Amino acid sequence: MAIAAFVRAAVTISFAGALSISEKVDGGKSKWPMETDLPRTVLASNNSEFSGCGKNISGYFLIESLMWESTWLAKVSSTASCANACDKNEDCVGFSSRKPTGGKPLQCHLYRGLHKKLHRGNSFVRCMKGFECQKGLGGFKFSHAGTWRDGKMIEALADEPIEQCAVACKRNRACVGFTHYVGTDDDSYCFHFENEDNKEGPKRDMRTVTYSKCTHEQEPIPHESMVLLRQLASKKDDANQSSSLLEQQGEAPVAASMLEQQSEVVDGEATGAVDEEI
Secondary structure (H helix, E strand, C coil): CHHHHHHHHHHHHHHHCCEEECCCCCCCCCCCCCCCCCCCCCEECCCHHHHCCCCCCCCEEEEEEEECCCCEEECCCCHHHHHHHHHCCCCEEEEEEECCCCCCCCEEEEEECCCEEEEEEEEEEECCCCCEEECCCCCEEEEEEEEECCCEECHHHCCCCHHHHHHHHHCCCCEEEEEEEECCCCCEEEEEEECHHHHCCCEEEEEEEEEEEEECCCCCCCHHHHHHHHHHHHHHHHHHHHHHHHHHCCCCHHHHHHHHHHHCCCCCCCCCCCCCCC
């Protein structure tokens, strides 16, 4: 039993080293920025103090005063019953509860999410403040080993590294996540997953609270996926060390700046996409 506990602890520590915690949630004292993107999948959190997961409603974290174009409305009388309506629908990944003026009934807007699909590959979603972001893959969070339904293969990024796939997704506001897949012949493929309601971004509404699904349960990470996450983190650490060494040696600031840029995502362009589904 002691050996098993030690192994589990070692895996947890190893995975944690590949992550970085984004800005801590402060209980709604500061406004969520308009650049916020609604997650279209359930986000895993290992620190509820930072993420706010479950703080107000079990299984959800709060995004205050922002709302998106919703998929459908539910007729309910309270925020709690709006959450129940979302829980009962497997397509629902979050909701907005809005209190209109003049004593009108509460409005419950439900949001549709991505559907996981068994497949080789590693999938990432846009990271949210308070959640664990992937080191070496700025702005994204590891989701799961596998993919989702209805992805678009980006032909221009075939055989390109995962960093290229990430930066192309990040530049497209509609892209909520991506899958990078390496085949048995070592050919690699990039798939993007878009949501048109995310494309225009949110609107601010002080009468609205939005909740997105989250969980404290961490899915087991396959060995191949763990190797990738460690490699990404190691690239980031190596680049930071090289940049620091250059500064200490008095090298040109331009060189240090170039290394820092390379430690994030590779500056690639997504020039074309086809409607081939993963």
